[in-house]
Amino acid sequence: MPSDNEPDPYNGRLDNAAIERKREIVAAVRDAVGDDVDLAFDCHWDYSVESGKRLARSLEPYDIMWLEDIVPPEETSAQRELARSTSTPLATGENRFRVHELSELLYEHAVDIVTPDPTTCGGLAESKRSADRAEENYIPMSPHNVCSPVGTIACVHLCAAIPNADVLEYHALEVDWWDDLLVRGGPLIADGHIEVPTEPGLGIELDEDVVEEHTLGDDVGFSS
Numbered sequence: 112m113p114s115d116n117e118p119d120p121y122n123g124r125l126d127n128a129a130i131e132r133k134r135e136i137v138a139a140v141r142d143a144v145g146d147d148v149d150l151a152f153d154c155h156w157d158y159s160v161e162s163g164k165r166l167a168r169s170l171e172p173y174d175i176m177w178l179e180d181i182v183p184p185e186e187t188s189a190q191r192e193l194a195r196s197t198s199t200p201l202a203t204g205e206n207r208f209r210v211h212e213l214s215e216l217l218y219e220h221a222v223d224i225v226t227p228d229p230t231t232c233g234g235l236a237e238s239k240r241s242a243d244r245a246e247e248n249y250i251p252m253s254p255h256n257v258c259s260p261v262g263t264i265a266c267v268h269l270c271a272a273i274p275n276a277d278v279l280e281y282h283a284l285e286v287d288w289w290d291d292l293l294v295r296g297g298p299l300i301a302d303g304h305i306e307v308p309t310e311p312g313l314g315i316e317l318d319e320d321v322v323e324e325h326t327l328g329d330d331v332g333f334s335s
């Protein structure tokens with residue numbers, strides 16, 4: 112992320128230059144990948160409603176898949192106001208918990224693609240319940256996923272069990288031993304797809320040696 116397009120840290124407002132800089136970035140990516148590639152951009156809850164509206168409208172010509180988490184996650188009316196103001200699809204949900212907080216978004220149609228995190232929203236069963244509420248409202252679900260291969264496979268099983276799954280997020284590109292955590296014949300993600308395991312349980316086997324190699328032991332600080 113370039114540092115020349117950030118909002119005012121206190122009120123979340125983006126000035127015109129910041130919005131223009133973001134629009135230029137999206138335009139450049141769209142230009143580089145062509146029209147057939149789905150693009151999504153994450154705002155990480157940083158913006159005010161009015162800046163979110165201006166930003167989302169400025170991105171309408173680029174037909175992005177979604178703009179994510181524009182405003183902080185608590186207030187459904189703010190999210191709904193954004194959704195009414197733009198044709199850019201909006202995604203949110205990873206910081207909403209249990210079916211009740213997610214349902215509010217869905218029945219208000221304050222979101223175009225809902226993105227709960229199965230590891231924090233209440234687990235697989237609760238995610239399935241939320242998927243059912245989304246499906247009732249004709250809204251796709253794309254689970255938020257920042258997990259290891261274990262959690263990722265749990266999300267894969269969820270996606271296979273719901274009728275309205277869309278894409279599954281993952282964050283593994285920068286971890287070169289991510290794939291090694293599982294005993295497998297090849298990479299977990301091949302050509303953008305993950306096969307649903309058919310073995311019992313999650314259908315995976317941890318490589319205990321690789322896990323041991325990357326265990327922090329007693330030095331349990333937060334590291335990335």
Ligand SMILES: [Mg+2]
Nearest residue numbers: 153179180205
């Ligand atoms: Mg996100």
